[in-house]
Amino acid sequence: MENMVNYDPSFAEEVFRDVDAGDEIKMCMNCGVCAGSCPLREHMDYPPRQIFGLIRAGKREEVLSSKAIMLCTSCYTCVVKCPRNIPVMDVMHGLAHYALKQGYVPRKDTASFGKEFWKQVYRLGRIDEKDLPRRVFFSGGLVEGIKAMLNFMDIGLRLMLHHRMKLLPERKIKGVKSLQKMLDKAEGLGKGGAAA
Amino acid sequence: MDKKTAVYICTGCGIGDALDIEQLKEEGTEDFTIDITRDHPFLCGQEGVDLIKQDIEGEGINTVIIAACSHRVNYDLFNFGQGVIVQRVNLREQVAWSQPAGEEDTQMLAEDNLRIGCSQAKDTELPEPFKAEEEYSKDILVVGGGLAGMTAALETARAGYQAILVEREDRLGGFLGKMKKLITLPYKEVSEPGAEELIKAIEDEPKVKVYTSSTVEKISGGPGLYTVEIKSNGNGVSERVGAVVQATGWVPYDANKLGHLGYGKFKDVVTNVEMEEMAASGKITRPSDGSDAKNVLFIQCAGSRDPEHLPYCSSACCLVSMKQAGYVKEQNPEAVNYILYKDVRTVGQAEDFYRKAQNDGNIFIRGEAANVGEEGGKLFVEADDELLGERVKIEDLDLVVLAVGMVPASKPDTTPRIKAPADAEDADEDGMIEVVPDSGFFANSALNLDYRQGPELPTLKYGFPDSHFICFPYETRRTGVYSAGCIRRPMETAKAIDDAVGAAMKAIQCTEATAEGKAVHPRAGDTTYPEFNMQRCTQCKRCTEECPFGAINEDEEANPLPNPTRCRRCGVCMGACPERIISFKNYSVGMIGNMIKSVHVPEEDEEKPRVLCLICENDALPAVDMAGIKRMKWSPYVRFIPMRCLGSMNLVWIADSLSRGIDGILLLGCRHGDDYQCHFIKGSELAETRLSKVSETLDRLALESERVKFVEVGITDYHKIPAIIDEFMETIDEVGPNPYKGW
CATH class of the missing domain: 3.40.50 (Rossmann fold)
Structure with a gap:
């Protein structure tokens, strides 16, 4: 048969070893509650359960280039519902970080948003509500940036009207150095998948 | 007995409001000889019960008709001992509570109900419990010396009764004796099978008599009165027992029928039983070349839950494969086990062992095997992976284990054929016909009951003896014969032990009740039994054929030979008899x-x-x-x-x-x-x-x-x-x- 999948346990071993929370996949019993409860299921190319199945089958390419692993919005529904107490959300994030580190970019905008978000938290200890979107919008070029800005103008004006977005740049939090130390240490605790 | 009858009408619970009690007393009893008629507003209270007792003692009343609530309530209060007939008439649930009060029709219903009750009381006689001429035995015969049989014998002995254990093979142990390890409660880790300890306990128990290399040649009589002929090492022995526990266990499903999974074609495709024996004997190797097995794939439900083979789930194979995967990992920690399953069925606490098997890194694949083949000296399996929705191939396998299900040991390989009755439509040229699956003839002989309806327990489905799955699991269609363990339904060891204890207790109950002339479940305690007026019998055989429990044997002239201790007192014979010669005292x-x-x-x-x-x-x-x-x-x-x-x-x-x-x-x-x-x-x-x-x-x-x-x-x-x-x-x-x- 042409597109027969050959089971190859080496990728599963790689995931168990190198991906944050990757070894939790072992305990999956394929009930599908995670997929059934995921609010983003319809936007995913593979639901979490199938991602786990693909890992077991050894389909490295499909897993690391799947959009699903980057779509997770950390709503925690799957974590709450999993009968086997698998932190499905952590696994998805772990896989996303691992994919980026391995040079896969399943969703460019999500990746760049994540990168900017992380940088800003690291630098300021908080998010600058106008600086972050600006950086994300213009990461794809000037024209894309202006288009995106016009798209979000309505929301931006209202945020300002309700004093939710300041005109001046955000300041660093107190003791941002200590926060950075903590974040550095946390990164060291992971399996090296977390992208700074 | 000279009857002195009293009628008591309770006017509580709304009965008094719904009916004209005076009219009921008069109309309802006028056709009968009633000595006393009374009413009371609270008959089931102390005062009401005392009223009845006073009449029994003072007036010599021996037949009490209580027109009040359903006979299903207060039966303990209205029990006045062996010598008093109590007849209940329902005026509450069936009259006062379900009919409009004060209406003419309601009144007529109550009067009819009272008349029906009076008539019944008139014709009721005090039952005399059946007493056989021979002495009753309370010993228990246990057939089968595996886990269930040994447990049943031991429990019987510990409860103070003599057990006789008959085992076909030359040593006790059954499948338990062939295991390397056991997975049982609390399902955290595997443990030693413990067969040796159990055999030792049996040997040390003076109240268990063991016959190995023995078979039961014939069981005749009935509960309390069985005569068992045992062929032991070629010699005939006779024992008298009161009840029988059948624990003849299971055999694995014949893997030769699983050619599509490579059994018989490739030497390295083995069954789970062969795998267990191999593990118990030391090392897990490839039968083809004797080298160590490293990558092993277990095919679950091999032939099970498949209408072509075994339609049912054997409920133990999932745990067994996980246990055996553990053997492989123990032998080589680098080994990779694949478990290809339809559904993992590890019920209850056994789920813990499933978690452990997962945590140990065994790879569970949900899907069905499509093909087993060989490539370069190694096996491969192609399967439809349900999760990926694709056909997958697992290569480089040393061993493929087929997790075959359990078949009751009593089920013969082929359906036996017997001489067809004259009017049978589907008889073949030689006048032979296939045995009806739920007749007693459809079984490999283990009990050899001397019953007119067949030598074995009738089966209901798949060759398992018929019993009520939920309400009365150990009861079979032969009174005094109780089934336990995998002969009853497929099960794992923990459940087989429960089963054995349950069946042993039922068997003991049966001997005790029978000795008192009482019926066993479901009319437990009933002391009546069917009596045959043989002068008028026409030898029509309806009673001997229709008795659901095979209680009635036949002589050569087709005269019924009732065995009251086998009887469950249902009265089916009474309904069957066209001459109406069968009756109970009440x-x-x-x-x-x-x-x-x-x-x-x-x-x-x-x-x-x-x-x-x-x-x-x-x-x-x-x-x-x-x-x-x-x-x-x-x-x-x-x-x-x-x-x-x-x-x-x-x-x-x-x-x-x-x-x-x-x-x-x-x-x-x-x-x-x-x-x-x-x-x-x-x-x-x-x-x-x-x-x-x-x-x-x-x-x-x-x-x-x-x-x-x-x-x-x-x-x-x-x-x-x-x-x-x-x-x-x-x-x-x-x-x-x-x-x-x-x-």
């Missing part, structure tokens, strides 16, 4: 006939139809009571006559009732078929079969066939009772009054 064709006759049938111009409802007292009657408790209403024209089992219904009652002008007859019995609820297995089915022959009677009387109807009712169907009755009353309305009224 239940007979004549008695029910008189009860029917005591119902007053109004004249046609009164426009008050009368419907008789013959009702099974095990499920349907409680359902009616429950409907009454829920204050549901139904037609006041129905008169309920309780039956021990609808199978005891004799067609003569139907003919009698219709010729007396009763407009219709409704039969409420249990569900039948494969998922039967009948307490006596075949009773309600037999009743319906008999009913199909009632059309002749109706034709003879020139009556409409709609006047007789059978309805299956479960105990949970109480809410349907009013609708069933109303529907039938409409039919009766349509066909009009019975023309025989007033004849």
Whole structure:
């Protein structure tokens, strides 16, 4: 048969070893509650359960280039519902970080948003509500940036009207150095998948 | 016995408000000789019970008719000892609570109910428990020396009874003795099988007598009176026992039928039993070249849950494969185990062991095996992965283990053929016919019962002995023979132990009850038994054939030879007998006939139809009571006559009732078929079969066939009772009054 999948346990071993929370996949019993409860299921190319199945089958390419692993919005529904107490959300994030580190970019905008978000938290200890979107919008070029800005103008004006977005740049939090130390240490605790 | 009868009417619980008690006392008892008639507002209170006791002591009353609540309540309060006949008449659930108060029809119903009760009490005699001439034995024969059999024997001995354990092989242990490790409660880790300890405990137990290399040649007699002929190492031995526990266990499903999974084609495809034996003997190797097995794939449900092979789940194979995967990992921590499954069924706490197997890194693939093949000296398996929705291939396998299911050891490989009866349609050229699957002939001999209905336990499905799965699991269709362990249904060790204990206790109960002349489940404690008036027997064989428990043997002239200790007192024989020669002390064709006759049938111009409802007292009657408790209403024209089992219904009652002008007859019995609820297995089915022959009677009387109807009712169907009755009353309305009224 042409597109027969050959089971190859080496990728599963790689995931168990190198991906944050990757070894939790072992305990999956394929009930599908995670997929059934995921609010983003319809936007995913593979639901979490199938991602786990693909890992077991050894389909490295499909897993690391799947959009699903980057779509997770950390709503925690799957974590709450999993009968086997698998932190499905952590696994998805772990896989996303691992994919980026391995040079896969399943969703460019999500990746760049994540990168900017992380940088800003690291630098300021908080998010600058106008600086972050600006950086994300213009990461794809000037024209894309202006288009995106016009798209979000309505929301931006209202945020300002309700004093939710300041005109001046955000300041660093107190003791941002200590926060950075903590974040550095946390990164060291992971399996090296977390992208700074 | 000289009867002195008293009637007590309770006026509590709304009965007094619904009825004219004075009129009831007069009308309801006028046809009978009643010595005392009293009413009391609270009969089940201390004062009420004392009132009855005073009459029993002071006035010499020995027959007490209590017209109050259902016989299903307060039976302990209204028990006045062995010498007093107690007859209950239902005025509460079936009258006061389900009919409008103060109406004429309600009053007539109550009067009829009281008359029915008085008539029944008149014909009831005090039962004398059956006592056999021989001495009763209370020893227990356990057939099969595996885990279930050994446990049953040991438990019997520990309860103080002598056990006789018969094992076919030369040593005890069964499958337990062949295991490397055991996975059982609390399902965290594997443990030692413990067969040696169990065998030692049996050897040290003086109350267990062990026969190895032995088979049961013949079991004759009945509970309490069995004579067992054992062939032990070629010698014949005879033992007397009171009851039998069959624990003959299971055999693996024949893997030669699983050629599509590579069994027989590739040496490295083995069954789970072969895998276990290999592991127990030391090392797990490839049978083809003797090298160590590293990558192993387990195919779950190999032949199970497959209509072509075993349609059922054996419930233990999942755990067994996980356990065996552990052996492989223990031998080589680098080994990779794949478990290809349809559904993992590790019930209850066993889920912990599933978690452990997952955590150990075994790879579980949900899907079905499509092909097993060989490439370069290694096996591969192609499977339809349900999760990926694709065909997958698992290569580089050293060993493929087929997790085959359990088949009851009593199930023969081929369906036996016997000489067909003359009127059989599907007999072959030689006049032979396949044995009906649930007859006693359809089994490999382990018990060799000397019963007219066959040498083994009748089976229901898949070759497992028939028993009620939920309500009375160990009971079989042979009184005094209890099944335990994998002969009853596939199960794992922990459940087999529970089973063995349960069956042993049932067997002990049976010997004790039998020695007192009492019936066992479901009429536990009943001291009546069927008595045959042999002078009038026509040797028609209906009773010997229809008895659901094979209680009646036959001599050469086809005379019935009843075995009262095998009897469950359902009365199916009584319903079967066309000569009406079978009766119980408190239940007979004549008695029910008189009860029917005591119902007053109004004249046609009164426009008050009368419907008789013959009702099974095990499920349907409680359902009616429950409907009454829920204050549901139904037609006041129905008169309920309780039956021990609808199978005891004799067609003569139907003919009698219709010729007396009763407009219709409704039969409420249990569900039948494969998922039967009948307490006596075949009773309600037999009743319906008999009913199909009632059309002749109706034709003879020139009556409409709609006047007789059978309805299956479960105990949970109480809410349907009013609708069933109303529907039938409409039919009766349509066909009009019975023309025989007033004849």
